[in-house]
Amino acid sequence: MGLKSWLARTTQTPADYAVVYTKGLEELIDFLSASLVVFSGHQNLQEGDGPQQVVFEDSFEMVLSGYHLVTEDVTDLMEPSATKFQTEKLFPSAYRASTAFLSLYSDNAARKNMRPENAELFVKSLHINVAKRTAGHHGFDPEPRNSFTAIQTLIPTFLCTRMLNEASFGVEDGLGNILQDISLSTDGKTRYAFLVGSKKQSLGCAAPYLKVLMNVNDNIQRCAKDLRW
Numbered sequence: 001m002g003l004k005s006w007l008a009r010t011t012q013t014p015a016d017y018a019v020v021y022t023k024g025l026e027e028l029i030d031f032l033s034a035s036l037v038v039f040s041g042h043q044n045l046q047e048g049d050g051p052q053q054v055v056f057e058d059s060f061e062m063v064l065s066g067y068h069l070v071t072e073d074v075t076d077l078m079e080p081s082a083t084k085f086q087t088e089k090l091f092p093s094a095y096r097a098s099t100a101f102l103s104l105y106s107d108n109a110a111r112k113n114m115r116p117e118n119a120e121l122f123v124k125s126l127h128i129n130v131a132k133r134t135a136g137h138h139g140f141d142p143e144p145r146n147s148f149t150a151i152q153t154l155i156p157t158f159l160c161t162r163m164l165n166e167a168s169f170g171v172e173d174g175l176g177n178i179l180q181d182i183s184l185s186t187d188g189k190t191r192y193a194f195l196v197g198s199k200k201q202s203l204g205c206a207a208p209y210l211k212v213l214m215n216v217n218d219n220i221q222r223c224a225k226d227l228r229w
Helices: 004-010 014-038 059-064 074-078 091-113 116-134 144-158 174-181 206-226
Strands: 040-044 190-195
Touching: 014 040, 014 091, 014 116, 014 206, 040 059, 059 190, 091 116, 091 144, 091 174, 091 206, 116 144, 144 174
Parallel strands: none
Antiparallel strands: 040 190
């Protein structure tokens, strides 16, 4: 989303910026979705199984807990690809959760960095255009109005007071809300777990998650400052 110089020349209003911004956000949604998938493991649920741990600091613990890793390829883990992993059964759930979460996060970032009247214009356009861009993709209805409703219904799931729990990644934080939401398959037959990493062990989905959040913050902060919104 390296849009700073182009945006400064072409956007006239916060609503215009939101239209362009959602093009880049679409890429971030794909990247975050792929990151959640490549750092996941899965196991079949047995009748009577209760809740189990779905967040792990390292893959060894995941395997010992009975999860089958999606990939151990270092290239996949370092450069998650939506194109390569969109056929994984988990991807549609990860995509829908990522869409709703990043819509919410972008909404909040705009309200923190723009004057209220400009933030309202940006946010309204943001949600409309995200719905248009995701309609028909990975489980969202082809009709944008229905996609919009689905995203708005999902958004409250991801409300949180902190984005990342530095003491325990994925526990009582924004990342954890996403992982809990997608930890059970839609048919209830498969449980998913996730390698999140830690301060001592950086390999995990927390790193790309933070990268995406920093990208959102940087673009919205710079545009709001440059255009004096």
